[in-house]
Amino acid sequence: MSPRERLAAAQAELLRALLAGADPPAGFDPERLAVEADALRAKRRRIVAHLRPDVPAALGDRFGSLFDAYAAANPRTDGTRARSDAEDFAKWLAAQGELKRRWRSPLRRIAAR
Secondary structure: OHHHHHHHHHHHHHHHHHHOOOOOOOOOHOOOHHHHHHHHHHHHHHHHHOOOOHHHHHHHHHHHHHHHHHHHOOOOOOOOOOOHHHHHHHHHHHHHOOOOOOOHHHHHHHHOO
């Protein structure tokens, strides 16, 4: 394996630890990685709340814990856009029975007019 391939593999292992809950790579402090993973999940939660303010409004105090459950089951992957992530979260909530009706993006309603 070339040095470039080793670096790419190490970076992929680190990303899996930060974004998908995989074990920390050798040489990394698990506690520090957990703190960073929490910060990245909180950033993702804020972005989803910004893009779909109707969802946290409907969920109230349950938004954070439900988003964290969604994020654990659906880690971001390469190429996933924030808007798609927000829409997928709303669909996930509907499938889980957490929203009384299927919520559509406010932007889609405006575009449909």
